[in-house]
Amino acid sequence: MRNWCKHHPILFMGYYLVFYLAFFGLLEKTVRTPDLVLHCAVDDLIPFCKYAIIPYYIWFAWIPLTLFYLLRFAPRAEFWRLCLPLFAGMTLALIFCAAVPNGVYLRPAVVFGSDIFARAVRALYRSDTPTNVFPSIHVLNAVTLDMAYQRCSCFAGRHRRWVRIAAHLLALAIILSTMLLKQHSFLDVMGGILLAVALDRAATRLSCAADRRTDVRRLLREWR
Secondary structure, eight states: OHHHHHHOHHHHHHHHHHHHHHHHHHHHHHOSSOSEEOOOHHHHHSOOOGGGHHHHHHHHHHHHHHHHHHHHHSOHHHHHHHHHHHHHHHHHHHHHHHHSOEEOOOSOSOOOOOSHHHHHHHHHHHHSOSBSOSSOHHHHHHHHHHHHHHHOGGGOSGGGHHHHHHHHHHHHHHHHHHHHTTSSOHHHHHHHHHHHHHHHHHHHHHHHHHHHHHHHHHHHHHHO
């Protein structure tokens, strides 16, 4: 399985996308009344902002663009280094939502306006129920991608500093958009951030362990 994934990264991403959409779609259809409702005092301090739909939707393009860019220009190990926490985190989030059906009741009763932003928000509300929100996959992926931009060699150096800064700003805008659109509670956001950081550290340890094993095998070959 590992060798197949190594030689077929695009098919791997395609199969995972099918798995994710099927799993998420099933949850959206079956979870109508959440057992766990997320809400905290911070949520009441955050206003609704229809313009937050811009970074919220950019998230959908940012993930595949980054993955394909790393697949084309970065060392293959760095591509897989991003895939591990990214896909593991999404899977764990779906499993948690299946085990503990959760949701929020934060959306405004009416989104006023006929402009493109108001229409986009209403379209989002129609297609995406306010369930399966903890931890926030939007936040989880935004933080994971941002850490990849800070770490990857193809974005290193002073001449690429603007790319790393832009990744910081975009990740922050996406995180804020989830709350400004009332799609997620502050608790969902914190859950997404903590899960992203935990999985990134776990991936770092696995990567270091794999490097050590590679060094040991190389030394054994040299001694023979």
